[in-house]
Amino acid sequence: MKICTTVQEMRQARARLGSVGFVPTMGFLHEGHLSLVRRAREENEAVVVSLFVNPIQFGSPDDLANYPRALERDIALLKEEGVACVFTPEAAGFYPEDFATQVDVGGVALELEGPSRPGHFAGVATVLVKFFNIVQPQRAYFGQKDAQQCAVVQRFVRDLNIPVEIVTMPTWREADGLAGSSRNSRLTEAERHRAPVLHQALCRARDLARAGERRRVVLEKAMREVLAQAGLTDIDYVTVVDPGTFQARDVVPDDALALLAVRLGAVRLIDNLPLG
Structure with a gap:
């Protein structure tokens, strides 16, 4: 399994892969994430997973700082699942000081989570557009738990003619019904x-x-x-x-x-x- 920490490394690794199923995550993986990985492995020649706590989708510095992280454990889990490549960029390199572009989605992004978390969907859309351009997957996999996010992704992929199929899987739940998060x-x-x-x-x-x-x-x-x-x-x-x-x-x-x-x-x- 290849671990890439820069855009250049990821592009070089991608050039050696066939069809790619991409699973974007912020890490601290649970069974729901791994179910996406398994589906991606079934439908593609190779699987790429990102482990990146995206700073521009957080409205609160405290929320960003408190987001759980377990990079070594996550990498071990993904290796067991047969993932071809893990992309773990550093925020400073991914968003350099002069970074000035943002993907602002309207429509479904303006409801519910939109006003509740100002800037959240712009941060999600921006990081995913970057990931899609870098990884160039045939398919990308998301969980239904973030239903509005899935709708936002479907919207900008369609509007911007991004050649990736968005696959949404049912919410993975604990035995007592709690949605995996x-x-x-x-x-x-x-x-x-x-x-x-x-x-x-x-x-x-x-x-x-x-x-x-x-x-x-x-x-x-x-x-x-x-x-x-x-x-x-x-x-x-x-x-x-x-x-x-x-x-x-x-x-x-x-x-x-x-x-x-x-x-x-x-x-x-x-x-x-x-x-x-």
């Missing part, structure tokens, strides 16, 4: 015990929708009630949206998506669930 490692024992209620709230909305409920206000109220019963009141948003636009409708479509963002202590968790 590197941020879960920052939860206290008590917070971790309460965290599965996010998935329970989403499932409540799904059950109602499958029973025929189409009023957004009813579905949102049901989710909030589940959260409140567990004592979770620090809520950023709880909503049901059209998955094509990420805008809310009073009467939700059959393929509606329920989403929520909730804080447990110092950790902000997001999750979503299709209601169909």
Whole structure:
């Protein structure tokens, strides 16, 4: 397995590979990441994984500093999975002092996480455009847990005619339903015990929708009630949206998506669930 730390090294390694499946990550890998790697390995001649905590997608210096890191462990896991190349650039080299370009996505990026985390999607889109240009993958793999991010990526890839297929895989969950996330490692024992209620709230909305409920206000109220019963009141948003636009409708479509963002202590968790 080749480990590349500069753009030049990555380009040279890429030239020796055939079709590439790319899995962009910020490291601190969990089983959800590895499921993406395995899918990429099945569908491509080689797999490239990035391990890069992207500084320009963080709104808070503290959030960036506290993001969990385990580079040596991650590299060992990826070697076991048969990854061909790991790209771990240094931020200073990836974004030199005179770096001045940003990819600003509209549409779906303006909803929910957009106003909640100003600049986040611009940072995500910018780093991914750079990665796609450097790695030149045939396919790139993402998890449905970050549903809005997946929609943003699909949008700029289409708008900018980037020749990469975006593959979205279902959210990987722990046995108790908690969506896999590197941020879960920052939860206290008590917070971790309460965290599965996010998935329970989403499932409540799904059950109602499958029973025929189409009023957004009813579905949102049901989710909030589940959260409140567990004592979770620090809520950023709880909503049901059209998955094509990420805008809310009073009467939700059959393929509606329920989403929520909730804080447990110092950790902000997001999750979503299709209601169909």
